[in-house]
Amino acid sequence: MQNTVVSTEKRTAPAVYSRTNPFQARVLKNINLNGESSAKETRHIEISLEGSGLTYAPGYALGIAPSNDPQLVSAILEEMNWDGENAVIINKQGDTMPLKEALTAYFEITLLSKKILQQAAEFTENEELQKLILVENADQLKEYTNGRDLLDMLRDFGPWNASAQDVISVLRKMTPRLYSIASSIAAHPNEVHLTIGAVRYTAHGRERKGVCSVQVAERIQEGDTLPVFVQPNKHFHLPESGDKDIIMVGPGTGIAPFRSFIEELAVTNASGKSWLFFGDQHEATDFLYKEELEAYQKDGVLTKIDTAWSRDTEKKVYVQNKMLENSKELFEWIQNGAYFYVCGDKQRMAKDVHSALIDVIEKEGAMSREDAEAYLNDMQKQGRYQRDVY
Incomplete structure (x- = not known):
């Protein structure tokens, strides 16, 4: 009798889901947000967290444990004449x-590193690879790893004197991919939404x-x-008080956390003003969440929206250009505690926005460049300048 009680308890005890034990979450919705003629494909995904006990705050990320492309896996097996059923x-x-x-599910096969090539060189007499891993060829080695994968390496540097076990022993474990959450749990109980841009290119x-x-x-x-877990982000969150003004700059998929912010503002009836800068290539096909955002503006949840379309005019217009156009008002908001x-995008956009922000403070605050930078540093220390860049 006692055994039965124990086993029932085991069954109903809540599992703790994490990076090492992700929750198998059901996908409720998966739609393309871009118009038909767009050069981009951005998916809006709604995922059920029912039964997981997982919760999150605006600004958090969702981790997904992904699987590799079956076609790439097949091409590797074929290239090496390996039996996919063999245990390793x-x-x-x-x-x-x-x-x-x-x-498919355990190893990273789309990224190469210096270490992988150095270790793989032990399994081949290929002169090209032996030369590439020499200390003096560090730059060429780095260049080779950029944009190439395991299949390239196996094709380029054979013949291989290695078993499948040898080759996979040099690979890294697949890392989860993190995406900014695009929903408020208060607005969508038991759900989490994501905004994911499909990455495709030729190299x-x-x-x-x-x-x-x-x-x-x-x-x-x-x-x-999809196997998922919640990743908190202590450095990217709404102000504790709902009466603070917020300025959000999120072009492309950078809109994701701001959708969660705006939904949260709507649910909590926050009294602070909010201003969104959004941009992408074409207004007609790439204005993500357009109807939602316009409805929030109409309802007064979103005070202002400024948009930048880089391919609609001869001269490319970006979010930082819109910031500079609105520099006087932008600085007033900042001076008032926004x-x-x-x-x-960390590589270009975030740098350009950072620079434009210093320009605004320098010009409108009638400060030197140095003082404007110090002003922005102070904002950062106060938690009033927050970045979620990748």
């Missing part, structure tokens, strides 16, 4: 898995695909499950 050891603990499954004579973004765009249907947020 995948970790130091000695756990095993069929090779095909290991290449070194082959089509390349983002591991997780293209899995979601091409292979995940409504009703399928919080400034940036989300999106």
Whole structure:
């Protein structure tokens, strides 16, 4: 009798879902937000968290444990003439898995590193690779790893004197992909929404695909499950008080956390003003969440929207150009205690926005460049300048 009680308790005890134990979440909705003639594909995904006990705050990210492209896995097996059903050891603990499954779900096969090439060089006498790993060729080695994957390496540097076990022993474990959450749990209980741009490009004579973004765009249907976990972000969140003004700069998929911010403002009836700068290529096809945002503006939840379309005019217009156009009002908001947020591309956009923000403070505050930079540093220390960039 006692045993029955114990087993029932085990069944109903809440599981703790995390990076190492993700929750298998059902996909409720998966739609393309871009118009038909757009050069981009941005997926809006709604995921059920029912039964997971997972919760989140605006600004948090959702981690997805992705799977590699089956076509890429097949091409690797074919190239090396390996049997995908053969068991291989995948970790130091000695756990095993069929090779095909290991290449699909356990190992990173789309990224190369210096270390991988150095270790792989032990399994081939290929002169080109032996030369590439020499200390004096560090730059060429770095260049080779950029935009190439395991299949390229196997094709370029054979013949291989290595078993499948040898080759996978040099690979890294697949890392989860993190995406800014695009919803407020208060607005969508038991759900989490994401805004994911599908990454596709051609490099070194082959089509390349983002591991997780293209899995979601091409292979995940409504009703399928995705292994997920919540990743808190202590450095990107709404002000504690709802009466503070906020300025949000999020072009492209950078809109994601700001959708969660705006939904939260609507649910909590926050009294502070809010201003969104959004941009993308074409207004007609790339204005993500247009109807929603316009409705929020109409309802007064969103005070202002400024948009920048880089391909609609001869001269490219970006969010930072819109900031400079509105510099006087922007500085007034900042002087009155507004919080400034940036989300999106770290390489270019975030740098340009940072620079434009210093320009605004310098010009409107009649300060030196140095003083304007110090002013922005102070904002950052106060938590009034927050960035979620990738």
